[in-house]
Amino acid sequence: MNEKVRMEGIFKRFPGVIANDGVDLDIREGEIHALLGENGAGKTTLMCVLAGIYSPDAGTIRIDGEKALIRSPRDAIHAGIGMVHQHFMLVAPYSVAENVTLGLNKPRFLLNERKLEAEVGKVAQSFGIQVDPHAKIWQLSVGEQQRVEILKSLYRGAKILILDEPTAVLTPQEVRELFATLRQMAKAGHTLVIISHKLEEVMSLSDRISIMRKGKRIATVNTKDTNPTELARLMVGREMLFELHKEKATPGDEVLSFCNLHALSDKGLPALRDISLSVRSKEIVGIAGVAGNGQRELAEVITGLRSATSGKVLVNGKDVTNNSPRQVIDQGVAHIPEDRKGAGTAPNLCVLDNLMLKCYRVEPFKNGPLLNLGRIREFAAKLVKQFQISTPSLETPVKLLSGGNVQKLILAREIATFSELMIAVHPTRGLDVGATEDVHQMLLEQRSKGAAILLISEDLDELLALSDRIDVIYEGKFMGEVPADADQIETIGLMMAGKKGEIQQPVPAGIRAQA
Amino acid sequence: MSIFLEKRAQSSRLLSALAPLLAIILALLMGAIIIALSGTNPWEAYREMFVGAFGSGYALSETMVKTIPLILCSLGVGIAFRATLWNIGAEGQLYMGAFAAGGIALAFPQGQGWWLIPLMVLASLVGGALWGLIPGLLKAKLNVNEIITSLLLNYVAILWFQYWIYGPWKDPLGYGFPYTAPFGEGAWLPTLAGTRIHLGLAFAVLAALFLYFLLKSTRVGYEIRIIGENPQAARYAGMNIPGAILLVFAISGGLAGLAGMGEISGVIHRLQPAISPGFGYTAIIIAWLARFNPWLTIAVSFLFGGLLVGGYSLRAFGLSDSLVLILQGLILFLLLGGDILTRYRLRWKGGRA
Ligand SMILES: Nc1ncnc2c1ncn2[C@@H]1O[C@H](COP(=O)(O)OP(=O)(O)OP(=O)(O)O)[C@@H](O)[C@H]1O
Ligand SMILES: [Mg+2]
Numbered sequence: 001m002n003e004k005v006r007m008e009g010i011f012k013r014f015p016g017v018i019a020n021d022g023v024d025l026d027i028r029e030g031e032i033h034a035l036l037g038e039n040g041a042g043k044t045t046l047m048c049v050l051a052g053i054y055s056p057d058a059g060t061i062r063i064d065g066e067k068a069l070i071r072s073p074r075d076a077i078h079a080g081i082g083m084v085h086q087h088f089m090l091v092a093p094y095s096v097a098e099n100v101t102l103g104l105n106k107p108r109f110l111l112n113e114r115k116l117e118a119e120v121g122k123v124a125q126s127f128g129i130q131v132d133p134h135a136k137i138w139q140l141s142v143g144e145q146q147r148v149e150i151l152k153s154l155y156r157g158a159k160i161l162i163l164d165e166p167t168a169v170l171t172p173q174e175v176r177e178l179f180a181t182l183r184q185m186a187k188a189g190h191t192l193v194i195i196s197h198k199l200e201e202v203m204s205l206s207d208r209i210s211i212m213r214k215g216k217r218i219a220t221v222n223t224k225d226t227n228p229t230e231l232a233r234l235m236v237g238r239e240m241l242f243e244l245h246k247e248k249a250t251p252g253d254e255v256l257s258f259c260n261l262h263a264l265s266d267k268g269l270p271a272l273r274d275i276s277l278s279v280r281s282k283e284i285v286g287i288a289g290v291a292g293n294g295q296r297e298l299a300e301v302i303t304g305l306r307s308a309t310s311g312k313v314l315v316n317g318k319d320v321t322n323n324s325p326r327q328v329i330d331q332g333v334a335h336i337p338e339d340r341k342g343a344g345t346a347p348n349l350c351v352l353d354n355l356m357l358k359c360y361r362v363e364p365f366k367n368g369p370l371l372n373l374g375r376i377r378e379f380a381a382k383l384v385k386q387f388q389i390s391t392p393s394l395e396t397p398v399k400l401l402s403g404g405n406v407q408k409l410i411l412a413r414e415i416a417t418f419s420e421l422m423i424a425v426h427p428t429r430g431l432d433v434g435a436t437e438d439v440h441q442m443l444l445e446q447r448s449k450g451a452a453i454l455l456i457s458e459d460l461d462e463l464l465a466l467s468d469r470i471d472v473i474y475e476g477k478f479m480g481e482v483p484a485d486a487d488q489i490e491t492i493g494l495m496m497a498g499k500k501g502e503i504q505q506p507v508p509a510g511i512r513a514q515a
Numbered sequence: 516m517s518i519f520l521e522k523r524a525q526s527s528r529l530l531s532a533l534a535p536l537l538a539i540i541l542a543l544l545m546g547a548i549i550i551a552l553s554g555t556n557p558w559e560a561y562r563e564m565f566v567g568a569f570g571s572g573y574a575l576s577e578t579m580v581k582t583i584p585l586i587l588c589s590l591g592v593g594i595a596f597r598a599t600l601w602n603i604g605a606e607g608q609l610y611m612g613a614f615a616a617g618g619i620a621l622a623f624p625q626g627q628g629w630w631l632i633p634l635m636v637l638a639s640l641v642g643g644a645l646w647g648l649i650p651g652l653l654k655a656k657l658n659v660n661e662i663i664t665s666l667l668l669n670y671v672a673i674l675w676f677q678y679w680i681y682g683p684w685k686d687p688l689g690y691g692f693p694y695t696a697p698f699g700e701g702a703w704l705p706t707l708a709g710t711r712i713h714l715g716l717a718f719a720v721l722a723a724l725f726l727y728f729l730l731k732s733t734r735v736g737y738e739i740r741i742i743g744e745n746p747q748a749a750r751y752a753g754m755n756i757p758g759a760i761l762l763v764f765a766i767s768g769g770l771a772g773l774a775g776m777g778e779i780s781g782v783i784h785r786l787q788p789a790i791s792p793g794f795g796y797t798a799i800i801i802a803w804l805a806r807f808n809p810w811l812t813i814a815v816s817f818l819f820g821g822l823l824v825g826g827y828s829l830r831a832f833g834l835s836d837s838l839v840l841i842l843q844g845l846i847l848f849l850l851l852g853g854d855i856l857t858r859y860r861l862r863w864k865g866g867r868a
Contacts, residue, residue, distance in 0.1 A: 305751065326753030335751070343751040346744035353740070357752045360737055370733050 003065065004029040004191045005050065005160060010059035012045055014400065016392025019045040020056065021215035027160070032182060032192045034202040034223075036235055037212035038432040039404025040390040043195045046212070047162045050193075051083035052076035063160075082153025083162040086169075086403060086430075087341065088145050090137045096120065097133040100152045123155050128184050130177070141292065143174035150181070161185065162193045165403065167201055168429050171290045171458065179205055197404075197432050199228040211235055236434040246444055249468040252281035254317070255421050255452035256302070261311035263301045271297040273476040274311075279421070284443065284453040286467030286484065288460060288492050294476035295456045296338050299423050302454070303335045304328040305343075315421060329358065334418030336410055338425040344410045347399035351391050354398050354409060355380040358417040379416075387412035388435070403430045411439060415446065422446065425456045440466060460489060474498045534853035535804045542845035549841065555832045567828030568821035576710035580782060582820035583712075584609065584774035584791065586719035586813055588798035591647075591770035593807040594726055598743040598763045604650060604665030605771040606795025607672030608643040612772020613779045614676050615642025617695065617786045620702035620779070621684060627701040635702060635776055636718070643772015644765040646672060651764025655757035661764075669795070677788045684786065695786040704781035713781030715774075722770055723809040729766075739763060771795060792823060793840070800847045819843075 005027040012020040019042045027033045035043045048054045050061065052070040061068050068079050076082070090099050097117040117133040124131055124147075131140075131147045140148070146166060153161055163182075167175045182192055182205065196202050202209060203223060210220040211234045219234050257278035265271035271294045279285045289295055300306035302313055304325040313321045315331045337343045345354045356376045359365050365376050380394050389408045391401055398406060407430050414422065424443070428436040443466060447453060457463050463470055467484040472495035479495035482488040494500070547557035568578050588605040595602035602608075615638040623631055649668060653659035677693075686696040704713040730736040738759050742749040749756055778790050801819055805811035826839030 303751075304753075324753065325750060326755070329753045337751060342745075343747045346741050346748045348744050349740065353737070356737075357741070357748065361734055366734055369735065371737060373732065 002029040003027075004063070006062040006065075007046070007050065008060045008062070010046060010049055010061075011057045012042075012049060012054055013057055014045075014392075016396065017390075018215050020049065020059075022059070023212070023215070023217050025210060025217055025220075027191055027193060028208075029191055030186055030189050031207040032186050032194065032205055034206035034209045035193060035195045035212065036197070036199075036202060036209055036231060038214075038235055039408065039430075039435055040402040041212040041235075041432075042215045043212055044164055044402060047083060047164060047193060047195065050076070050160075051081055051162055053083070077156050077158065080157060080159035081162070082156060082158030082160070084146065084149040084153065084164065084166060086164050086166075088149050090145055090148060092136070092138040094137060095133065096131055096135050096137065096140075096148050096151075099137060099148055100133075100155050120151065120155065124151055127151075127154060127188070128181055141174075142169045143171065143178070146170070146174075146178070147181075154185075159189075160191045160193070162195075164195045165197070165430060166194065167196060167198060169291075171292075173290065175201070197430065197436070199231055199433065202231070203228060213237065232433050235432065238434075246465070247448055249283055251283040251468070252450065254278050254280050254314075256313075256315055256454060258302065258313045259311060261298075261301060261313065262309045263297050263306055264309060265294075265297060271476050272301065272308075275473070275476070275478050276311075277471060277478070279452045279454050281420075281450050281452045282447055284447050284455055284467045286463040286470040287454065287456045287473055288463050288470050288496060289458070289473035290496055291458055293473050295425065295473060297476075298473070299335065299338070299425050299454075299456060302328070302423055303333060332418060332420035334358070334414040334422045336414050336422070336424045336427050340406055340410055345398050345406060348397055350395045350397055351384065351389070351401070351409065352377065352380045352394040355383055355394075355413050358413055383409075383412040383416055388438075404432055404435060407431055408435060411442075415442060418451070420452065422451060422453045423456070424453060426458065427455070428457075428459070428462060436462075460492065464489070472496055531854075534856070535850060538804075538846050538849035538853050541849050542842055545845050546838065546842045549838065550834065553834060555834060560829060560832055560834065563828045563831065564822075564825030568825035573710075574824065576707075576712055578817065578821045578824045579716065580711045580713075580820075581823045582813075582817045583715040583719050583777055583781070584794045585797060585801060585816035585820055587715070587722055587774035587777065588771045588794050589801040589805065589812045589816055590719075590722050590726055590809060591643075591767040591774075592795075592798045593802040593805065593809070593812055594730075594739070594770075595763050595767045596743075596802055596807045597730065598739045598759065599746075600654070600760060600763055600767075601662045602647065602650070602665050602764065602767045603662055603799060604647065604668050604672075604795070605767070605774075605798050606791060606793065607665075607669035608646045608768040608771035609775035609778075609791055609795050610669075610672045610676045611646040611775070612639035612643035612769075613775030613786065613790055614672075614679065615639050615772065616776035617684075617698075617779050620698040621695055621786075623702070624696065624699045625701075626699055631701045632704065632780070635780055636773065639772040639776030640769040641772070643775065644769035647764040647768020647771070648761060651761050651768075654764075655760040676786075680786050680788055686785075693788050697785045698780070702780055703784055704777065706781065711782060713777060715777030715781045718773055718777065720813070722773070723813055726766075727809045735759065735762060771798075797823075797843060800843055800850070803847070803850060 003026050007023060007025045010020045010023040023046055037043050045054060049056045052073045052075050055071055061070055063079050070076050070079060091102065097120040100120045101116060120133040129147050129151055131144055131151065137145060137148065150161065166178060170178060186192055194206065206223050208220060208222055209226065209231065210217055211231065212218065213235065259276040261272050261275050263272040277285065287295060297306055301308050304323050304327065307322045312319060315333060318331065320328055320331060341347055356365065360371060365372050365379065377394065384391060387408050389405050389412060391405065398409065411427060428439050431439060443453060455463065455466055464484050464486055469481055470484050470492060471481045472479040472492055474496060475498065479500050482491055550557040550560045568574055588609060592602055592605050616635040619635045619638045646668065650661045650664040653664050654661040680695055681693050684695045686694050704715060706713045730740060738749065738754045741752065741754065742756055742759050746756060774794060775790065779786060783790060797819055801812060801815045805815045822839055822842065826836040829836055829838055
C-alpha cells in the first residue's frame with residue numbers, strides 16, 4: 001500500500017501543556033488507521049493539526065509524498081482531508097442537502113433545490129450512507145447527524161477522513177451501520193483515521209493501530225498481530241485487570257423509588273410510560289436500553305430537571321416528585337448528566353469554577369453569603385490530583401481540556417459531593433480504558449460504602465460488570481428485570497429490541513456492538 | 516470574485532484584544548470624513564475636541580463630571596451582561612432614580628440634616644431598582660425579551676419624569692419655565708474644591724469595588740457568572756435562576772438610578788426635563804468595550820466622558836455636537852463588526868468553488 005499521509009516531528013504546545021511532542025505518523029492509502037491513547041494523550045490535537053484546525057509549532061505534513069502546507073480547514077479540504085468532530089457543526093433549521101453544500105461557493109439560489117438534493121443523495125448512496133437529503137437537521141438522530149457530517153466531507157472530495165470518537169454517541173445498531181460505511185469507503189480507496197477508546201471496536205475495524213501516550217506516538221502495530229491486552233498495556237503503561245472485584249450485594253434500605261412514572265420528551269411526546277423501580281443502598285441497579293428510549297428523561301425526572309406528568313418519586317422515603325433540582329440535590333442526590341458540555345459544565349469558565357458547581361452553597365465552602373475560596377481551592381486541587389484530571393492549572397477554562405478530562409471533572413465533582421444516591425448516565429463515555437476501570441472501581445467502592453446507584457448506560461459490558469440487577473427500558477417502558485449475569489445478554493438484547501418472552505429464539509446479530 | 520467569511524478554529528486572541536482599539540480608530544477616521552464633508556479640517560476639529568476634553572485642568576475636571584454617571588450606568592449594564600441579560604434601560608432607570616431622589620429633595624427644601632443625602636441615595640437606588648425590576652420580573656417569570664421591555668420603558672420613564680416637572684412639581688416662581696424649584700443646599704452633593712466633580716465619583720468607585728467583590732467572592736456572584744455562561748448548567752446545579760435575574764436587574768437599575776441622583780444632586784441641583792445626554796445608551800457601548808470588567812469600565816468611561824465634553828468644542832466650528840453621537844454609533848457598530856472578525860476571517864475568492 002502507498003503511503004498517503006506522513007506527519008513528521010509534529011510539535012504543538014498549548015499554554016501549560018505540550019499536546020504533541022514531536023509526533024511521527026504515517027498513514028497508508030486505503031487503510032483504516034486507529035488512534036488509541038489515554039485521555040489527554042494528544043490524539044484530537046494531532047488530528048486537528050492534520051485537518052488544518054491547529055497549526056503546529058513545528059513539523060511537516062506530506063500528502064502522497066509531497067510536502068503540504070495546511071494552514072486552515074480550507075487548505076485541508078483542498079488536500080482532500082476531512083474531519084468529523086465529536087461535536088457536530090451543522091445548522092439545525094437547514095436541510096441535509098443544504099448543510100452538505102453549505103459554504104461551497106456555488107450560486108446556491110440558482111441551483112434547483114431538487115437537483116441539489118438528488119446530487120447529495122447520489123453521493124450518499126454510492127457510499128451506502130442512509131440519510132434523507134430533504135430532512136431538516138433537527139429532525140435527525142445523533143447517528144444520522146453524524147452521517148451528514150461524513151457526507152459533507154465526502155461531498156467536498158475528501159479522500160482522507162478523520163473521525164474523532166465517532167462511536168461514543170451511537171447506539172449499537174448505528175455503530176454497525178457506521179462501520180459498514182467505513183469499510184465500504186476504505187474499499188473504495190479512501191483512507192480513514194478513527195480515534196476511539198473502545199478496544200474491541202478498534203480490533204474489529206482497523207488495519208493498523210497507533211498508540212499515543214503523553215504527546216508522543218509510542219507504537220504502531222498491525223491489528224492482526226495484537227490483542228486488547230497488549231493495546232491496553234501500551235496505552236496505560238501498566239497491566240490492565242479487565243476484571244473488577246465485585247463483592248456480593250448486600251442491599252440495605254430503600255433509597256430511591258418511583259412508581260407509575262409518566263413524563264413527556266422535549267417534543268411533547270410520551271417518553272416515560274408507567275415505570276416503577278426501587279434502588280436500595282449498597283446496590284447498583286442498571287438501566288439498559290438503546291439510546292433515546294427514555295433514559296435521559298428518567299434521569300431528569302428523578303433529579304427535578306423535568307416534571308413528571310404523573311407518578312411519584314421518593315428519595316429516602318420523602319416525596320420529591322416535581323421538586324426543584326435544588327431540593328433534590330439537598331437530599332444527597334448526585335447526577336452525572338448525559339450532556340457534559342450542555343449541562344454538566346460551563347465550558348468558558350475555569351476548572352475551579354466548574355468543580356465547585358455543586359458544593360459552593362454548603363459548609364465549609366460557603367461563608368455566609370460569601371465563598372470560602374481558600375477551602376474551595378484546596379478541595380479542587382485535591383480532586384484534580386485524586387482523579388488525575390490533566391489540566392495546566394485550576395484557572396484553565398474547561399473548554400481547553402481534552403474530552404475525557406472534562407468527563408473526569410464531572411465525575412470527580414459528583415462523586416465528591418454526593419452522599420445517598422447517584423444517578424449516573426453513561427459515566428465512562430469518552431474515558432480511556434484506564435480511567436474507565438478507575439471509575440468502575442470507584443462506583444463499586446461507593447456501593448460498598450452504602451450508596452445507592454442508578455446506572456444508565458448503553459454499554460452492556462459495563463452494566464453487567466457493575467450492576468446487581470438490570471432493568472431494560474424500551475420506548476419509555478420497562479421490559480423486565482434480569483440479574484446481572486453474563487448469560488443474560490441474549491435476554492437483555494431481546495428486551496432492548498422490544499421483544500419479551502421470546503428468549504428461545506436465536507438472537508438477532510448486532511444487538512451488541514460487534515465483538 | 517467574491518468575499519466571504521470563514522470561521523476561525525480559534526478566535527484570535529491578539530485580534531480580540533486589539534478590536535476595541537481598532538474600532539475607536541476606525542470610527543475616528545470615518546468621523547473625519549464626515550467632518551471634512553462639512554467643510555472643516557478634521558485634524559483641527561479633533562485637536563480642538565482633545566484640548567476641550569483633556570487639555571487643561573478645567574477640561575479634565577469637566578470630563579470627570581461626565582465620567583461619573585457613565586461609570587455608574589456602565590457598571591449596571593455590565594453586570595447584566597455578565598448574566599447574559601441585556602439591560603438597554605439604564606437611561607430610564609437613571610431618570611427614575613433622579614425622580615425618586617428629587618422627590619425627597621423637594622419634600623425637604625429646608626432640609627439641612629446629615630440624613631438628607633443618604634436618604635436621597637437610598638431613594639435613587641430604590642427608584643432605579645424598581646424600574647429595572649419591571650423588565651426583570653417579566654423576564655424571570657414570563658420569559659419576555661428584556662431588550663424590548665427595558666428599551667421601551669425608557670420612554671415611559673422620561674415622560675413620567677417630565678410630567679412632574681411640567682405639572683405638579685413646577686416651580687411656582689419659575690416664570691412658567693419647566694423647572695422645579697432649586698434644591699436646598701442640604702441636598703447638594705459636596706464637590707471637590709474649585710471644580711464640579713462631586714461625591715458621586717466616590718459612589719462610582721465604590722460601586723466598581725462592590726461589583727468586583729460580588730462577582731469574585733460571593734455565592735450569588737458565582738451564580739450570576741454560571742447563569743451567564745450556561746443557564747442549563749445553572750439549572751442542573753439547582754441555582755435559583757429567576758431570583759438571580761431579579762437581583763441582577765435590581766442592581767443594574769439601582770446603579771443607573773444612583774447616576775441620576777448624582778446628576779441632580781451633584782450638578783444640576785434641581786429637576787429639569789432633560790438631565791442626561793444619553794448616559795444610559797452610551798453605557799451600553801462602554802460596557803461592551805470594557806468587556807464587563809469593573810476596572811476597565813472606569814477607564815473607558817473616562818474616555819467617553821472626554822468624547823462628550825470634547826464634542827461641545829465642535830460648536831466653535833459650527834459643527835453640531837451630535838457628531839459625538841455619530842462617533843459613538845460608529846464605535847459600537849465597528850466593535851460588533853470587529854467581534855465577528857475575531858471569530859471569522861475574511862477570504863477573497865475568485866472564480867471556481
Ligand atoms: N485549544 C487548546 N488550548 C489549550 N490546551 C489544549 C487545547 N486543546 C487541547 N489542549 C490540551 O492538550 C492536551 C491534549 O489534548 P487532546 O484533546 O489532544 O487529547 P486527546 O488525546 O484527544 O484526549 P481525549 O481522549 O480525552 O479526548 C490536553 O492536556 C488538553 O488539555
Ligand atoms: Mg479527544
